[in-house]
Amino acid sequence: xxxSRDTTQGCAFFDDQPSRCVPTGxxxxxxxKLVNLRVRQxxxxxDSVLPVLLAGDARxxxxxxxxxxxxxxxxxxSFYFRKLFDMIWRLYDLPFxxxxxxxxxxxxxxxxR
Numbered sequence: 696x697x698x699s700r701d702t703t704q705g706c707a708f709f710d711d712q713p714s715r716c717v718p719t720g721x722x723x724x725x726x727x728k729l730v731n732l733r734v735r736q737x738x739x740x741x742d743s744v745l746p747v748l749l750a751g752d753a754r755x756x757x758x759x760x761x762x763x764x765x766x767x768x769x770x771x772x773s774f775y776f777r778k779l780f781d782m783i784w785r786l787y788d789l790p791f792x793x794x795x796x797x798x799x800x801x802x803x804x805x806x807x808r
Contacts, residue, residue, distance in 0.1 A: 744764065784796070
């Protein structure tokens with residue numbers, strides 16, 4: 696079930712019920728419940744929660760449950776594609792000793808001028 700947000704009305708609309716408006720606060724609360732469940736039950740779900748840091752620092756930007764987790768830091772936009780690549784690599788649980796990893800990362804790292 697996918698949700699889309701209409702910011703003019705403060706509602707989230709779901710694909711299966713496009714006419715039903717759910718207040719966005721309720722959607723955020725439901726998402727937080729799911730995240731908390733997955734953080735607490737890592738044996739069942741594995742490491743399926745990967746926090747993304749867009750601004751601030753981990754202490755002020757992430758909930759207390761997410762602070763101890765390793766997060767992907769997107770604050771430096773020049774490294775956006777490199778960080779996105781690292782995040783995807785981690786999500787697919789690929790080995791970090793893969794010989795191609797360093798070459799791929801280098802190709803996405805900005806070169807100094």
